[in-house]
Amino acid sequence: MIVDPELVERFRADLSALWPYTEGGPQKLGIALSGGGDSLALLLLAHAALPERVEAATVDHRLRRESAREAELAANYCSEIGVPHQTLQVEVAEGNLQDRARAARYEALGQWCVDRDLDGLSTAHQMDDQAETFLMRLNRGSGISGLASIRALGSLPNAPIRLVRPLLGWKRAELVDLVKSLGWSPVEDPSNENVDFDRVRMRQNLSRCDWLDVTAIGRSARYLAEADETLKWVVDREYIERVSFDGEEAIYQALRTGVRGTLVKGGVIRAIFRRFGLQIDQRVGAALVESLTRGIKTNIAGLQADVRDLEGERLWIFRRENPRRTG
Numbered sequence: 001m002i003v004d005p006e007l008v009e010r011f012r013a014d015l016s017a018l019w020p021y022t023e024g025g026p027q028k029l030g031i032a033l034s035g036g037g038d039s040l041a042l043l044l045l046a047h048a049a050l051p052e053r054v055e056a057a058t059v060d061h062r063l064r065r066e067s068a069r070e071a072e073l074a075a076n077y078c079s080e081i082g083v084p085h086q087t088l089q090v091e092v093a094e095g096n097l098q099d100r101a102r103a104a105r106y107e108a109l110g111q112w113c114v115d116r117d118l119d120g121l122s123t124a125h126q127m128d129d130q131a132e133t134f135l136m137r138l139n140r141g142s143g144i145s146g147l148a149s150i151r152a153l154g155s156l157p158n159a160p161i162r163l164v165r166p167l168l169g170w171k172r173a174e175l176v177d178l179v180k181s182l183g184w185s186p187v188e189d190p191s192n193e194n195v196d197f198d199r200v201r202m203r204q205n206l207s208r209c210d211w212l213d214v215t216a217i218g219r220s221a222r223y224l225a226e227a228d229e230t231l232k233w234v235v236d237r238e239y240i241e242r243v244s245f246d247g248e249e250a251i252y253q254a255l256r257t258g259v260r261g262t263l264v265k266g267g268v269i270r271a272i273f274r275r276f277g278l279q280i281d282q283r284v285g286a287a288l289v290e291s292l293t294r295g296i297k298t299n300i301a302g303l304q305a306d307v308r309d310l311e312g313e314r315l316w317i318f319r320r321e322n323p324r325r326t327g
């Protein structure tokens with residue numbers, strides 16, 4: 001099975017930008033193989049780029065009757081090219097099925113990487129997935145972090161290895177062409193046609209729309225991922241320089257000027273909540289910045305946020321809400 005050497009070279013460059021797989025001796029890459037066109041292309045490219053150093057796993061969520069058969073097909077393709085393959089059966093908990101299936105999937109894949117002594121895991125998210133995610137989030141009013149969409153680098157919940165997505169610069173059509181040109185037929189997931197899913201509707205709309213440029217949207221998402229990293233760095237610095245603890249109180253010396261606007265101050269406030277073991281989202285963080293800037297004391301999500309002026313300086317004080325009196 002010969003993959004076009006130019007494509008293999010391009011893949012090698014994309015992968016090595018994310019994962020220095022040649023450093024420190026040979027490293028092994030796990031492939032998350034659903035059996036769809038994207039992940040079969042990933043399997044072929046990775047196998048050609050890193051011969052003998054690739055293994056694949058297919059998660060059988062057991063949510064559809066055909067899933068066992070699909071995993072078997074994926075296993076057959078792997079055995080055709082001599083790549084070790086494992087099917088991982090998972091139990092998907094009740095609740096939001098897609099979220100639960102995703103969580104179970106990444107957990108099973110992480111455990112598999114540990115068991116097989118793999119150094120990295122790759123999924124086959126590509127440029128069209130990226131554009132769909134970006135537009136769905138834009139349509140929901142997401143902030144920088146959400147609009148950064150699918151990250152090229154990630155982590156797994158239960159395994160200390162890198163999660164890489166080297167195909168974000170590749171279009172779905174070119175990946176499917178690659179697979180078909182070698183005589184393989186991707187597994188068709190019927191949920192890809194189910195218009196109850198936002199993503200499916202977005203995909204269909206995008207395919208009918210000739211003025212949206214998927215490559216340009218992918219570029220914007222990359223810039224935003226970088227902006228998000230930079231913002232995290234600024235928030236960390238602001239936290240280190242301006243937040244202190246006195247007994248049960250967190251004290252934030254928030255400057256009166258609006259220079260460090262809601263993004264940074266909101267980020268610092270969210271970090272303070274995390275220190276108390278509590279979580280608030282970006283919108284609540286921004287709302288708190290606004291009320292504290294106006295000097296309004298607020299009780300929210302388990303903390304009491306207050307304003308104190310000390311020697312011409314404005315301090316924002318956070319402490320646990322007093323337990324409510326009963327009786």
Ligand SMILES: Nc1ncnc2c1ncn2[C@@H]1O[C@H](COP(=O)(O)OP(=O)(O)OP(=O)(O)O)[C@@H](O)[C@H]1O
Nearest residue numbers: 032033034038039057058059060102122123124125
């Ligand atoms: N059943 C599966 N077994 C192994 N890998 C899978 C499976 N389903 C998805 N993947 C991996 O994840 C990639 C993205 O798949 P998909 O677009 O279906 O995921 P998603 O629902 O968007 O969730 P997420 O982006 O969080 O992974 C696939 O290309 C493949 O690499």
